[in-house]
Amino acid sequence: MSEVLEQHLIDPEICIRCNTCEATCPVGAITHDSRNYVVKADVCNHCMACVPPCPTGSIDNWRKVPTSRPYTVEEQLGWDELPAALSDADWAQHGEPADATSAAAQPSSPVASVSSSATTTSAATPSYNATLPPWSAAHAYTNLHGPKAPLKATVVGNVQVNEAGTENETHHIVLDFGVMPFPLLEGQSIGVVPPGVDASGKAHHARQYSIASPRNGERAAYNNASLTVKRVRAEEGHPPGVCSNYLCDLQVGDTVSVIGPFGSSFLMPNHPKSHIIMICTGTGSAPMRAMTEWRRRLRASGKFEGGRLMLFFGARTQQELPYFGPLQKLPKDFIDIHFAFSRTPGQPRRYVQDRMRERSADLAELLKDGQTHIYVCGLKAMEEGVLQALRDIAQGANLDWDAVGSQMQREGRLHLETY
Incomplete structure (x- = not known):
């Protein structure tokens, strides 16, 4: 009689290969090739840390299979769609347990919804990346159009x-x-x-x-x-x-x-006097441009009392930085902008975390304010440096960064989207 494994799988039809799951998994259970992202059955511990951040829900798929015969990595890499649940005949070949047929009839998740244990696991990760939006964020519509009907x-x-x-x-x-x-x-x-x-x-x-x-x-x-x-x-x-x-x-x-x-978590706050700190490199500026422009339009309408806006924007040179000209035209009393260039001839290399440390006094005050929201977007390599800078700034102000970062994560105020 075969034992049953609830195997974690990724739906290749709706996965957009954003690497969020692989970057999030704390045990290295997710891998990929040029086509598919897949889960290693012998490594996955069902901690659920990868489920909340997935923008499409493709990560939240499960199939009951015999423990002795899970889908291999090689099989998953060749899929164009998820396999159907095993039939009665399939289970009979493996010495079906008493409840296997009824249990296998409907694919399911071992956790009907994201449980408190999953949240705890995610909150304990070093990145402090929130999986919830700010309380005042607008409702996000998702997955309105899929690959079969774009x-x-x-x-x-x-x-x-x-x-x-x-x-x-x-x-x-x-x-x-x-x-x-x-x-x-x-x-x-x-x-x-x-x-x-x-x-x-x-x-x-x-x-x-x-x-x-x-x-x-x-x-x-x-x-x-x-x-x-x-x-x-x-x-x-x-x-x-x-x-x-x-x-x-x-x-x-x-x-x-x-x-x-x-995406339903990397969203901006909408309540008056909420502060936004934006830290980005290259094309990671896209969501920052969107947030800045929305606040600019609100300000122009005279109907919104915004808080502070700070932008730390990194690129190799001024010439390579997207939107440099338009950014220069934004009023100084609207947004506080700091550029960091790492390849300017004749100049020392500067990164966003260096510019953050130069503004440590302002950032420390904002870290103390429960209305402050932080957004980080850009290359994965920047994430560690940015988080270390935040830790150093907090410690310099006699703040416990682990406590501050964890609280911001729980409240949907610290978001990281790196690739």
């Missing part, structure tokens, strides 16, 4: 937003959704499905891009949104980015297949 959007704008000729060419692309409802919030993302097939002849999977425009559109009161996309060129044996080059080469009038929206 929404067709029309390109209405495509311009380079850093200096021409720079190595990291970055574009601002505006998509119009016509009459189809596609509500988006600052901090959410969408998936773009590039046309064509990969080397194995299978359709390309969607790539995830953060929204760079506020909730009422790139053009206010229009059903459109913008993306910030860096062209990924071929280098050191790696092929060029399939989707980034596709997007950067789009012309006005072209159509694009999109899915989503995704």
